[in-house]
Amino acid sequence: MKFFVSAGHPMYKGAAGILDETVVDRAVVKELDLVLREMGHIVTVLNSESAKDYVEEVQVANSSSYDWYVDIHANCYHKESANGVETLVYADNKPQAHAISKNISDLGFYNRGVKTRTDLYILKNTKAKALLVECFFISNQNDCDLYNKIGPKKIAIAIAEGLTGEKYKSNVTVIEKPVNTPSQVKPTNDNWVRRLQQECNMQGFSNQKVDGYPGPNTLKGCPIMRQGARGNITKLLQEKLINLGYNLGQYGADGVFGAATYNAVVKFQKANGLTPDGIVGQNTWRKLLNL
Structure with a gap:
C-alpha cells in the first residue's frame, strides 16, 4: 500500500x-x-x-x-x-x-x-x-x-x-557478533559473496549453501540494515561499497553503520535508480549482488 x-x-x-x-x-x-x-x-x-x-x-x-x-x-x-x-x-x-x-x-x-x-x-x-x-x-x-x-x-x-492488519516482524540487523579490526585497505572482494553467505548463516538469517555464487537464497538471507547496525554483515556491506568506489571516510570498513555508510548507501541507491532512503533492503541487496 x-x-x-x-x-x-x-x-x-x-x-x-x-x-x-x-x-x-x-x-x-x-x-x-x-x-x-x-x-x-x-x-x-x-x-x-x-x-x-x-x-x-x-x-x-x-x-x-x-x-x-x-x-x-x-x-x-x-x-x-x-x-x-x-x-x-x-x-x-x-x-x-x-x-x-x-x-x-x-x-x-x-x-x-x-x-x-x-x-x-x-x-x-x-x-x-x-x-x-x-x-x-x-x-x-x-x-x-x-x-x-x-x-x-x-x-x-x-x-x-x-x-x-499485518504483524510487524523486523529483521533489521542492529547488534551482530563482535566486529574484526577496522580495515582501511580496499578489499579484493574475491570471496565477498562466500563470506556474506557464511555470515548470514552464522547469524541465523539463512541456511544456504556457501558456494560464492549469488542467487535467490543469498538475496533472501540478507537482512534489512539501516543506520545504527553494527557487526560483520555491516562490515561486508562497507567492503562492497568501498570496492565500488564509495568513500566511507577515515574509518573505512569498521562494521559500524554510521553517517558515512548511510551517505554511501544513498549515493549507491541514487546511482542505481532505487529509493534513496539509506536502508539496505532487498532491492538494494539485489543491486549489490548484481542480480
Missing part, C-alpha cells in the same frame, strides 16, 4: 506541555516511516516544516495517489487528568482507526476510542482515506512517563499494524 504520513502542525506550531508535541510527532513519524517500509509498503513523509498550513499539506497529498493519509499528533489539555489515545476520522467507517486506538492502548495508554470530526481540514478534503492519530496527552505526566519508557517505535508499530 501507499501511505502519505505527516507530522502534525505546520511551521512547528504544535502544543507545548510536559513534552513538546512537534518533537513527539516527528519521532513517531520517523519510526512509522521505517516500520511501514520494512513491512514492504511505500511511504511519503511530509514534516511540518515542509508546508505552511494544512491546505498546502492536503494539496501535496492530493497531487498523487495514496491509499492512506495518516496525520500524527499528540494531545494537550489544560486539565492534567485528560489522558490516553484517540483516533480521529471524518466518518466512523474505518475499522483501522479502531485497531490503531486499541493497539496503542495495549501499550498502557487509556483508550479514548475513535472520534468523528467533520471540522478538520485534512480529514474533510483529502482524496485518500484519512485519519489523525492523537497518540497520547503531552499534558499528562503518566502518559509522558509511559511514552518516555516505551519510546516512539512501539507506538509506530501499533499504528502500522492497525493500518495494515
Whole structure:
C-alpha cells in the first residue's frame, strides 16, 4: 500500500506541555516511516516544516495517489487528568482507526476510542482515506512517563499494524557478533559473496549453501540494515561499497553503520535508480549482488 504520513502542525506550531508535541510527532513519524517500509509498503513523509498550513499539506497529498493519509499528533489539555489515545476520522467507517486506538492502548495508554470530526481540514478534503492519530496527552505526566519508557517505535508499530492488519516482524540487523579490526585497505572482494553467505548463516538469517555464487537464497538471507547496525554483515556491506568506489571516510570498513555508510548507501541507491532512503533492503541487496 501507499501511505502519505505527516507530522502534525505546520511551521512547528504544535502544543507545548510536559513534552513538546512537534518533537513527539516527528519521532513517531520517523519510526512509522521505517516500520511501514520494512513491512514492504511505500511511504511519503511530509514534516511540518515542509508546508505552511494544512491546505498546502492536503494539496501535496492530493497531487498523487495514496491509499492512506495518516496525520500524527499528540494531545494537550489544560486539565492534567485528560489522558490516553484517540483516533480521529471524518466518518466512523474505518475499522483501522479502531485497531490503531486499541493497539496503542495495549501499550498502557487509556483508550479514548475513535472520534468523528467533520471540522478538520485534512480529514474533510483529502482524496485518500484519512485519519489523525492523537497518540497520547503531552499534558499528562503518566502518559509522558509511559511514552518516555516505551519510546516512539512501539507506538509506530501499533499504528502500522492497525493500518495494515499485518504483524510487524523486523529483521533489521542492529547488534551482530563482535566486529574484526577496522580495515582501511580496499578489499579484493574475491570471496565477498562466500563470506556474506557464511555470515548470514552464522547469524541465523539463512541456511544456504556457501558456494560464492549469488542467487535467490543469498538475496533472501540478507537482512534489512539501516543506520545504527553494527557487526560483520555491516562490515561486508562497507567492503562492497568501498570496492565500488564509495568513500566511507577515515574509518573505512569498521562494521559500524554510521553517517558515512548511510551517505554511501544513498549515493549507491541514487546511482542505481532505487529509493534513496539509506536502508539496505532487498532491492538494494539485489543491486549489490548484481542480480
